[in-house]
Amino acid sequence: MTASVLVSSFTDISKDPRAIKQVEAAVERHAVTTCSFGPPPHPSVEHIELDPAGSYPTNRVMQQVDAFARKREIFRWTHDRIPYVREARRALRGRRFDAVIANNADAALAVRPVVGGVPMHIDLHEYFPGLVFDDGTAEARRQQRYLDWLLRRVVPFTTSSSAVSPLIAQRYRSLGLDPEVITNAGPSLALAPGEVGSPIRLVHSGNAQPGRGLRQLVRAVTRTRTDVTLDLYLVPNDVRFHTELSGLAAEAGERVALHPPVPREALVPTLNGRDVGVFVLPPTTENGELALPNKFFDFVQARLAVIVGPSPEMADLTRRHGLGVVTDDFTEDALVAALDQLTPEGVRAGKQAADHAAVALSGDAHRSQWEGILERLTGTTTASA
Structure with a gap:
């Protein structure tokens, strides 16, 4: 049974080994659409390329409204006005998907209003609430509160999630998620240790x-x-x-x-x-x-x-x-x-x-992990394919 799967990210998926693994696991059995910066990550996907440096028409009044929203921490307004968020929503509006894999909380919240209540897996590449360097400034504290808000907005509609390490998964569990651990390891390679050099x-x-x-x-x-x-x-x-x-x-x-x-x-x-x-x-x-x-x-x-x-x-x-x-x-x-x-x-x-x-610390098991996530999201199994 073929499902329609969206893989979304506000990165260049074609250069993101983690997101590429998601795409490769999905295209074997499903119709895949990718929505991200950069070129298509795989020849078998329909790709929507976003402009990371995009802008939108505005005027002095709207600029003042945007500044007011940032200062007063009206985060919903600020998020919805991000140009590539608006671009993604325009491109995806009217399309139907059976499941979504969103890379990080920002991509998840961006596509949610246009994909509806379909099952959504969020892959958390980083510990989102801990991304900001706290230099004691008001701007840093505001950015921290924005990331906290962003994460808490996506928790209620998350079907499943994954994280890159056990400790990060543990921190997310305290916030209401239960991520599966999928490390950033690559595949095992048949290499041998060379002789130690001098120097x-x-x-x-x-x-x-x-x-x-x-x-x-x-x-x-x-x-x-x-x-x-x-x-x-x-x-x-x-x-x-x-x-x-x-x-x-x-x-x-x-x-x-x-x-x-x-x-x-x-x-x-x-x-x-x-x-x-x-x-x-x-x-x-x-x-x-x-x-x-x-x-x-x-x-x-x-x-x-x-x-x-x-x-x-x-x-x-x-x-x-x-x-x-x-x-x-x-x-x-x-x-x-x-x-x-x-x-x-x-x-x-x-x-x-x-x-x-080398084998124990490789990502050889990741393909089966992503296939399992997709089976649960789409309600399909390998046996029914």
Whole structure:
């Protein structure tokens, strides 16, 4: 039995491995429409492309009304006036769907008025109430209250939900949801741990963004007594910060190399040529404190030892599987101390441990998890297909 399924997101699904898994699980048996930024994520879907930088015609009176609504925290008005929310609703109005997978609470609330009361699964990529950095300003507190409002609005109509880690799922349960845990791990890959290099080859991949500990990482590499190099594979989405890192890397000399990002399918094989994956993420937000990102699982699939900060989820898996070192805290000095303790023997043991844990820490089970979610949403089963 074929159902009509909408997958919505206010990201570029074609670059979002998590949302792509949802689409791939759905297109096997259902007619799928995707609604997101960016190009179609799969050749078999009908795609509605939204403009992330869109605007709407307005005048001075409406600008004043919008400003008043923001100041008085009339969140419904503010949300409904977001240009890509309006665009999504216009594009979806009049269409009929049997089920919806919405990526995060904002996409869920946006499409709800036009899809009606159909079963809706919300995939929570982050801990929404903990996304804001609390700098003590009124604007930060207002944004925090907006995210709280947004989440509480979607709880009553959520049929099912999922989250990226056990701790984030636990926090959501206290807010009335009961998420299934689907991590950000990729598929298991048939790679082998390489020989430990001399010098020991450190690596980090991801977005070039402040707040991710990258300045401290570069400086720690220049300070450590251990003979190491650092390769950075970074997406320059913050051009100013990327330029700053380029300068720091140049000052570090031969120890640090800043590379362009590599395609997603080539990333893990590229990492496999290094020795230790490093990610010490300062907990500047509650969401950051609870992080269990895809790069951690990439390090494991690449058969690397790891160095992580005492972030609860990453630290727990590192200790449980013997993958490497957990720093004492999130400071540069703690990272230097961890680097000073690196030995070829310890790195070799961490790489072997990653090899042993690669299947257990992979996303091989995710396809069946998404298929199960779709069966429950649509009322179909594999046997009836």
